[in-house]
Structure formats: structure tokens, C-alpha cells
Amino acid sequence: xxxxxxxxxxxxxxxxxxxxxxxxxxxxxxxxxxxxxxxxxxxxxxxxxxxxxxxxxxxxxxxxxxxxxxxxxxxxxxxxxxxxxxxxxxxxxxxxxxxxxxxxxxxxxxxxxxxxxxxxxxxxxxxxxxxxxxxxxxxxxxxxxxxxxxxxxxxxxxxxxxxxxxxxxxxxxxxxxxxxxxxxxxxxxxxxxxxxxxxxxxxxxxxxxxxxxxxxxxxxxxxxxxxxxxxxxxxxxxxxxxxxxxxxxxxxxxxxxxx
Numbered sequence: 001x002x003x004x005x006x007x008x009x010x011x012x013x014x015x016x017x018x019x020x021x022x023x024x025x026x027x028x029x030x031x032x033x034x035x036x037x038x039x040x041x042x043x044x045x046x047x048x049x050x051x052x053x054x055x056x057x058x059x060x061x062x063x064x065x066x067x068x069x070x071x072x073x074x075x076x077x078x079x080x081x082x083x084x085x086x087x088x089x090x091x092x093x094x095x096x097x098x099x100x101x102x103x104x105x106x107x108x109x110x111x112x113x114x115x116x117x118x119x120x121x122x123x124x125x126x127x128x129x130x131x132x133x134x135x136x137x138x139x140x141x142x143x144x145x146x147x148x149x150x151x152x153x154x155x156x157x158x159x160x161x162x163x164x165x166x167x168x169x170x171x172x173x174x175x176x177x178x179x180x181x182x183x184x185x186x187x188x189x190x191x192x193x194x195x196x197x198x199x200x201x202x203x204x205x206x207x208x209x210x211x212x213x214x215x216x217x218x219x220x221x222x223x224x225x226x227x228x229x230x231x232x233x234x235x236x237x238x239x240x241x242x243x244x245x246x247x248x249x250x251x252x253x254x255x256x257x258x259x
Contacts (some may be wrong), residue, residue: 002219018121043182045238049207052188053195062229065189069229076104077118077161085109086223089128089174091216091247099214101124103248107166107174117250118163164252174247178222183239190232190241209234216244 010110035046046052058065073090083132087110100106102122109115116175134146142149177183193206201205220228220243235241 035182037180037182043110043239045186045187045236045241048196049236049238050197051187052197054190056145056193057195058189062188065231066229069219069231072217073219075120075197076106077120078106078117078161079118079161079163080117081110082106082108086221087095088221089218089243091218093214093216093248095124098212102135105248105250107247115166115174117166117252118161118249119192120161134249157259162252162256162258165258166250167253170250174243174250177211177239177243177246180216180239181227183243185237188230188234189239190234190238192233214243216248218244218247220239 032036035043035051037043069092072094074093076090076092087234089106091103091105091107093099093101095102100123102124104120104122106118107115131151134149135143137143170207194209195206196204198221199205215231215233217229217231220230230244232238232241235245
């Protein structure tokens with residue numbers, strides 16, 4: 001039989017253990033694993049931002065984000081071999097009121113293992129105004145000196161896309177990010193309002209992206225892995241941001257194919 005003093009001692013010992021840091025965890029309060037790189041070092045971004053809370057936000061809007069990204073990336077080019085590629089990235093940065101470029105990039109690994117790139121980026125910045133109409137006389141005839149009017153015809157329409165093999169150095173940079181544990185285990189999306197690990201100087205628990213930021217998004221397929229639908233509302237020091245910005249600015253070689 002357990003005596004009353006022994007039972008009381010056991011209760012006091014258990015209470016002390018629960019109060020000591022690191023001795024025990026309350027039921028249902030499992031700690032989140034740290035986001036670390038291949039060397040066990042904390043990944044960029046994880047020291048400032050709360051990765052667990054970001055992933056909670058990601059999970060809450062995963063279906064909506066996937067639908068949106070699939071709709072937007074339908075406009076990126078799909079040359080022969082790209083559609084069925086097991087490893088492929090389709091990147092889109094839509095234009096906004098402050099962002100006049102519509103970036104549309106597809107990167108994929110061909111059957112021989114060589115990375116390819118295709119772009120059909122569109123620049124919506126206003127072209128120069130057309131020349132004024134030539135002066136004419138009362139009967140509508142050109143005045144002397146304007147016999148060569150009108151000017152040369154406009155250039156031919158732009159091709160649907162341009163494509164080439166990706167530069168070897170750029171391909172290696174892409175592979176490095178895609179195999180980085182910081183990307184593979186990191187958040188899929190960085191929202192406009194991002195939870196931080198502590199309060200900032202103004203007492204805020206979340207960091208807000210600048211108002212003029214562009215929204216980057218991509219569908220990422222890697223052989224043997226489930227597709228990921230990644231995005232950021234502005235650049236942050238996470239691997240997902242690094243991949244988006246690196247991929248969005250990759251271009252065909254100096255002598256691309258035009259389709």
C-alpha cells in the first residue's frame with residue numbers, strides 16, 4: 001500500500017517536472033521541427049518568420065491557391081516535350097497597376113536530362129505615340145516634301161514563344177534550389193501578412209509586404225514528388241522566394257528558337 005507521504009511526494013515531483021523547461025510537454029502541444037538546411041543550420045527566413053504559422057496559413061488556402069495558380073500559369077508556353085515532362089516549372093508574374101510586365105516562363109527537363117526554357121513575356125508599357133498625320137491641302141493631297149508618307153509598316157506580330165536549352169550555369173543554380181531541404185521542407189506560399197517569431201519594434205506580430213510588390217507564382221513538378229503550387233506576395237529570405245525570382249528571370253540563349 002502506498003502511504004500518504006509517498007503519494008504526496010510523487011505528486012510534488014510530477015508537478016515540478018511539468019513546470020521545468022524541457023522536462024515535459026503538455027498534451028496536444030507538440031513542438032514544431034526546425035527548418036534546417038543540409039548542414040543542420042537554420043534556413044534563411046526561419047530565424048525571423050514563424051514557419052509553423054506560415055504553413056498553417058498555407059494549409060487553410062491550399063485549394064484556392066492551387067486553382068488560382070493553375071489558371072494563371074495556363075498562359076506560360078508549352079513547347080514540345082514540356083507538357084509531359086516529369087520535372088517542370090511554370091512561372092507567372094501578372095502585371096499590376098505598378099508592374100507593367102507580364103512574365104510567363106516555362107522551365108523543364110527534357111528526356112536527355114537537359115534543362116530547357118521557353119518564354120512569352122509581354123511588356124505592357126505604353127509604346128511611343130504614332131506620328132501626327134501629314135499636312136494636306138484643301139483637296140486632301142499631301143503637301144510637297146511628304147511624298148514618302150506613310151512611314152514604314154509596323155513590325156510583324158510577335159511569335160508565340162522563344163525557346164532554347166538553358167545555360168548550364170543557370171541549370172545548376174536551379175537544381176541547387178530544387179534539392180535544397182530549405183525549399184523541399186519550407187512553406188509553399190509567403191502571404192501578404194507574414195507571422196514573425198516575435199514582436200517588432202511597433203509591437204506587431206506580423207510583417208506586411210510593401211504595397212507595390214508583385215505577386216509571383218509557379219506550378220512546380222519534380223519527378224517522384226507531388227506537384228507544389230508556390231507563391232510569394234513579396235520577396236523574403238525563404239528558398240521559395242529564391243526559386244520564384246531566379247526562375248522568373250531566366251531567358252533563352254542568345255540564339256533561341258522562335259515558334
